[in-house]
Amino acid sequence: MQVPDQIPLKLEDGFERITRELKLPGGFTRAVLDEAAWVAKVPRLDAEDLTHVPFVTIDPPGSMDLDQAVHLERLRAGYRVWYAIADVGAFVRPGGVIDAEARARGETVYLPAGKVPLHPPVLSEGAASLLPGALRPAVVWRVDLDSDGRPVGADVQRALVRSRERYDYDYVQAVHDTGTADGVLELLAEIGELRLALERERGGVTLPTPDQEVVRDDGGYRLEFRLPLPAEAWNAQISLLTGMAAATMMLDAEIGLLRVLPRPQPGDLAKVRRVAQALGVPWPEGAGYGAVVHGLDPKAGRHAAFLHESKVLLRGAGYVAFDGAPPRLAEHAAVAAPYAHVTAPLRRLADRYATEVCLAVAAGEPVPASVRAALPLLPDLMAASGRRAGAVERACVDLVEAFLLRDRIGQAFEAVVIDVDERRGGGQVQLVDPAVIGRCDGALPLGEQVTVRLTQADPSTREVRFTIAT
Template identity: 80%
Template sequence: MSSIQVAGDVPARLEDGFTRVAREAGLPGAFPRAVLDEAEWVAEVPRLPGKDLTDLPFVTVDPPGSMDLDQALHLERLRGGFRVWYAVADVGAFVRPGGAVDREARERGETVYLPTGSVPLHPRVLSEGAASLLPGAARPAAVWRIDLDAEGRLVGADVQRALVRSRERLDYAYVQAAVDTGTADATLGLLAEIGALRVRLERERGGVTLPTPEQEVVFAGGGYRLAYRLPLPAEAWNAQISLLTGMAAAAMMLDAEIGVLRVLPPPRQDDLDKVRRVAAALDVPWPDGASYGQVVHGLDPKVPRQAAFLQESRVLLRGAGYVAFDGAPPALADHAAVGAPYAHVTAPLRRLVDRYATEVCLAVAAGEPVPVEVEKALEELPALMTASGRRAGTVERACVDLVEAFALRDRLGESFDATVIDVTARGDGGQVQLADPAVIARCDGALPLGERVTVRLTRADPATREVRFTLA
């Protein structure tokens, strides 16, 4: 794995920089005393459901060290298909509408992650304690039961409140190794099988999952480093179960004519035409009749021209947002990257909108009216989530920029091998991606898109978090 390493004797300066990033972004600080007091109280007296599903052997699959465990799953093979049991932390069992925790969560919108830790949506006594689906503990949950046919297509879905108990906390590497070595138990083996079926269906309906490496800040060995990380297949399988649940939730809300959806408009024709021209220029195959999603599924980000195409084509995925409705379904109900209507319901410990969407689905599934306080809140959610999402994205990019600038600050004038992944319309520069160290930054000069080049570092300023190169 290519990475950029920051020596272990300087993390204090970087941590000061992360603190400045949080301050500039307006991230909230410590929870007010009233919020903490209420959280500690409700953690002891949640509204427990009457249904008991603690006999189902749920497991969680998350990044190593995660404590805010939103989802647990158990998978079964049926005659002619599959059953997905998907338990989602029931935050509504703890958070009182209009209470101090609820009001504070509406201010925060979502958990924001920094290399030094997180700024959580809810006090940790809830998000990493009483409401988290930690192994061995009985927890209230919204439990989805989703039936699929033998091809992985949705047959039916239901959701109800129930008590669950996760048997084990697993991480992606463990799941991948178990599947690869043939030692996976029934649920993990079915996760690979169902996940692969759902990936194939995603391609059929024109959904898009970009096979691009993530650039992330990692703390290891007493210092920080930037690394490119390609997600494991196990992460894609797990994500498909979450997507499946979100699609089932969206269908349920659309049928009931009330709810909140995550939407993405289809790409504009001029953007699509531009991306097709880029594909032709970079020799990226785009067969007649193939959708954008079908094209990108077969690409390899380690191939320079394909990496450049993946970067350039991101323009087709811009404009995601939320839409609330109470009555006729919205004009735009689909999420273009999912290839179907979709809703966020699987991360309520970390994202405000999921709690409200889940409450709508629980009411609809039970044949009951949506609670008045939930119905009233729907209209405000799109603006709240747009603002919090923008803030979280700004923080993530600023932290990466800071580590890049800090690690390269003493290497001005050095040359590096890079791939050109973006060029400006004026042709006077663009973005380059270095293989080692793991940096993506602005570069000046007449850059050949999709080609390997040698670049020279001209600027690396931790104060402004700016890194800049020029063609060597």
Template identity: 65%
Template sequence: MPRRILQVADAVQPDLTAGFARIRAEMRLPVEFGPAALTEALDAAGRALPARADRTEVPLLTIDPPGSMDLDQAMCIERAGEGFRVWYAIADVGAFVTPGGALDTEVHLRGESVYLPDGNVPLHPRELSEGAASLLPGKTRPAALWRIDLDATGEITAAEVTRALVRSRDRLEYRAVQESIDAGTAEGTIALLAEVGRLRQALERARGGVSIPTAEQEVVGENGGYRLAFRFPLPAEGWNAQISLLTGIAAARMMLDGGVGVLRVLPTPSEQDIAKVRRVAKALDVAWPEGRGYGEVVAGLDPARSQHAAFLQESMMLLRGSGYESFDGAPPEQGLHSAVAAPYAHVTAPLRRLVDRYATEVCLALCAGTEIPSWVREALPALPKEMAVSGRRAGSVERAAVDLVEATVLAPRVGERFESVVIDVEDRRPAGRVQIADPAVIARCTGEGLPLGEALSVRLVVADAENRKVEFTAA
């Protein structure tokens, strides 16, 4: 079950403030930028716009969670004959960061933005990530502007990316987008997002890809403190994600054709793991007909149903082992992302993820027919390791933050009974994990013969905020 911190409280409880500060210290998060790096960022933010093609006439818009300011992507979708044309503007971080400079050095040490409930630790100074480089509405910004043409089925027929000046017209939130689509009032890009998104999802399933429809655990601000809740992603979020995936697939094809770049990869699951997940499906009465792929099975599941939630949790083993592979010459031996079921690259979040800037620079040069900058080529070999380090750190921070909130919320309730669903069972020990709806907690539970996918009454035995530990036992 993904554990994502999605919302920020308006006010923070003092004990949690101290706890989050301790997490930052333990994980050695670089909260402040050095003076030289900050000076470079401020200078870059104050510079005049670069000379490049003016594409501010393209009616772009952004779709993001509430309160987002680091806006990497803006889109416009149009009909083009029997198919579609997708314009996708990506913040041009290369216009602001000098290769080899003090800011570039710090960005490499950070790798990616890290998010906690009381604020993020950004990859770039906020003057850039939430200001001069962000695709905020009504602001002319430098961007890498993708033009991707699709046929009537949603398949890519052509793709290119160029540097341009763009201007987003509007900043939308997922719920408002979903409501307009459901009400039948959506027009233009929003109406076509649903159409293209569904087509791309169908193509994903057909080629054996998978998008996991799991509930997300979130920390929500309430009455000056926090509560825990589960949130089920809206369909519009999945459609929006398909535009990003579409661009990443186009970028990967471009780099493979050019013989240089960096891919996001995920190994194909072993037959042994697939067989185990099939046994779990059978035990939980989840239909998996012969001949149907894993992606087709999960696409029809409802994460609000206990058996489906347990199956989705158990089957996450099929999606482990993601990483990056850079290449310059022969393509990598492992160049496929098995969940996408195609070669895939990260290019759509350069404000928040280091590797995207480099992959974008490769694609820009390949499309322009120019030499790939030497600073890009020289950095490619080290990027997979840099991103692995930053990814592990970001994951550890998110888990620690949610564990802290869970323990804090539950601390006064040790000894109480809760109704839960068993979503995971350990192979070698009488233990597993349970999911509780209110408060929304996923935690370890001890007990013999835990019934996977079934309801279970449990008792809270540990809620230790200092050590960020929560544990139940079967009641």
């Protein structure tokens, strides 16, 4: 099959086309850059000195926009969690040009060849980032837990902090696996496992599904399915714990911004139960969805198909703002508790505003008028930016899939059927190698391994299509 002339000569050209198609913001204006350069030098520093707390950061390798730093302590009857969050509010002035630009962007958008940041890098990768050894303004959460990992108290304040070390997930996992973890890294696993057990107990869900990622490789790109490490789940539990504490604080004060997800519709739940039965996935009587998916092996074909099909139960997440009576929907079904986004303000607009509410509530002060006025606008702003970021991620993966397969039309591949379209026929298959998910024509047995043949791989339209091999 001849390669069409309009195929990008380089994948970077395709990524650039995606940024244009989806109308991603370009570079920052001179006014935004000038204000960022100024506020980077004069942040608000009227905060308690907590530089004696030995915080560390845990992030992917090479990350510079470091939102969080953690320190963990063992108490006589439990644990103390210190969680420092980059204090973007110490730099961004309400009504200023950075604030206006952040509202237009909503969140940082990541592409394989770079990113479109929420804030200028002089802040997000510099003055506001919790880089090791640097004195930084932060919003510090202190959450005390009992011996089972249940919260018994929470507080939040502005503070000055200095992170001691920067770790990545591979290192944290390695020291745990080799039995050499100590201090905060030892407690991270201990507290993380307690919190995961409590999540399952209350009906929460952590899906053990691999992430399909575009990875730079020797000057080019490849696709891989990457399963999150246990260390990532432990770290995520600290963030979830903080978000739950923030949500409780705002609900008690009757003002705030929550991240919500409705409970599954009965029809969707019944369908997923039927899928489980058809695939032989055990669903004990009385067990919740979270308990069912815990322990499934996404490398097993039938488990992978069930996990893919059951994602319908986790759709519909959004934000809700309230100023007065709590909202009718105040819970996040996957967390199985009220929850708020407050731990990634360098990368997500909503977190800065929810954090300012919590700071005011904890200090017994009125919520600033500028924050109160912005709250009702944020759900729509975040919904729009979330749709755009999701579309960019999917488009980039689709492009790389088509680009990598463009010269392999007619070849056969081993795959697992992860979705069947009962109305139109066909469905989706997940290849073993390369890490591709694509549309497949023909009669497909859900959860079974099949041999498929590539019939289309067009980088210009970002389409990949297979058929059952005969």
